[in-house]
Structure formats: structure tokens, C-alpha cells
Amino acid sequence: MAAAAWYQDGVLSFNEKLIEQYVKSQGRTLDDLGRDPKLLESLIRENVHVFVHEATHHRQDVWGKSQGLPHYGGEAAEKEAMMVEALFVLQKEHQDPSYARFLDDAQDRSILARMALGQSRRLQKDRADWFGESEMARCFPGGLSISGQVWSNGFAAPIQRELTRRARLPEAERRALEDARRFQESYASMDDVRKDIPLVGTKHLEKEFAKHKEAFEKSPDAYAAYMKRLRDVTELTDRRLDELDLPMQDAVPSPI
Numbered sequence: 001m002a003a004a005a006w007y008q009d010g011v012l013s014f015n016e017k018l019i020e021q022y023v024k025s026q027g028r029t030l031d032d033l034g035r036d037p038k039l040l041e042s043l044i045r046e047n048v049h050v051f052v053h054e055a056t057h058h059r060q061d062v063w064g065k066s067q068g069l070p071h072y073g074g075e076a077a078e079k080e081a082m083m084v085e086a087l088f089v090l091q092k093e094h095q096d097p098s099y100a101r102f103l104d105d106a107q108d109r110s111i112l113a114r115m116a117l118g119q120s121r122r123l124q125k126d127r128a129d130w131f132g133e134s135e136m137a138r139c140f141p142g143g144l145s146i147s148g149q150v151w152s153n154g155f156a157a158p159i160q161r162e163l164t165r166r167a168r169l170p171e172a173e174r175r176a177l178e179d180a181r182r183f184q185e186s187y188a189s190m191d192d193v194r195k196d197i198p199l200v201g202t203k204h205l206e207k208e209f210a211k212h213k214e215a216f217e218k219s220p221d222a223y224a225a226y227m228k229r230l231r232d233v234t235e236l237t238d239r240r241l242d243e244l245d246l247p248m249q250d251a252v253p254s255p256i
């Protein structure tokens, strides 16, 4: 399923196609959203837990910047966002029975409702640690762990090695590499990036090295700060769960 929403650089975006699909499923058009507060409200209900998830990424970003840390997306960020999202669903159902009824009714037609129910029931049953296990592999395969982020900032090291190697080359060879091509737009893996380093022009390598150098140097502090944040958030989620003191509910199979 395409992402329902995403957060990047202070901007939280919703997938317009999914919004369009939703209003169509209600026999309406996107224009009706501006005219019909009830339709808008139902769309918000459908997406509110997604908003909480993405807003968590916003909070992570603001926190990381305020600490002067390099940005680490990936596994820890998603674990936290999923925990917060699932806890939100449990809290909101508890405080607002009409939301619980809405999810219950919507689960047959809405993948978003099934995800909200599936993850919140698992949080209730298996507690916050569950997000650290199979759920990550299923929802975000390839998302780098905190250690993986440190490793990817280690990208600075092979570039530096290549620059050092080039500096020792005979002048003609060195010149030829000076104006070689830039990095490609995207790569399938970090290994592919590393394999490409020897083919990239020296000035592009220097630019890339400058970009990664700072994150690389901050890696030890960043590793400790992100690990602590994840531990704290996991504990806090379990504490909030205890405070809610909910009756056990039936598990809902995950839609993905």
C-alpha cells in the first residue's frame, strides 16, 4: 500500500490519491470536502492516527535539531511513531466511544482502520516492546537501525579514503577523475553507493564528504541520544498503557 502520509523538513503531507479514493468511496468528489463539514470530519476520523504518526516524526525532527544531532530516520523513528500512534488509538477509543464504533465499522472497508486496530490491539496485548520485534521487519524492511545510521554516516570514511588515494595518483590520472560524473539520483543500497565512489568526480566527492563529515563526527553522541530516546519512549508508552487500564480486546489480524 502507498504511504498514506509522510513528513519531511517541516512539512507533513497526505497522499492525495488516497484522499481521493476515500471521498470517491463515499460517492463524493474532492471539491465536496470544502463544502461538506461532515465529509471532512469523516475523512479526518479515517486519517487521524496517521496524522499522529507523522506528527511524531515532526517532533523527532524538532528534538534532533534542538540537540544538534544528525537526522536519523529509519527503525527507531518508526518504532516510536508506531507506538505513539497505537497508544493514541487506544486512548481515543477509551475517551470517545464513537471513535471505537467508527473503527469497528470501518475495518471491513478501510485498510487504515484495520492497521489502527491491528497495531493498537498488539500494543495492548504485547506492550511497547512488540514494536521492536517482528512488526519492524514487516512494516519497514530496510529501515536502518540506530547502529545502521551510524554505519551509514560512516559513508564519510570510504569517501575520505578515496580522496586520499586520488591525491597520490599521477597527475594525468588525477585530472581525469577531477571532472568525472556526479553521484546517481538514487541507489538500491549503501553497498551500491560505496561501489560507485571510485567512479564519481573528485569535486562531487569533496562536496559529499563535507556533508557527511559532521554527522560522522557526531555519531557517538547521536547514537547515545537516539538510544536513550527510544528507551524512554518505550517505557513511557508502557506507563501510559498501565494508566489506561483497559479491558483486554480481541486481536485484529494485520492487513499487511
Ligand SMILES: [Zn+2]
Residues within 6 Å of the ligand: 053, 054, 057, 077, 078, 081
Ligand atoms: Zn513513519
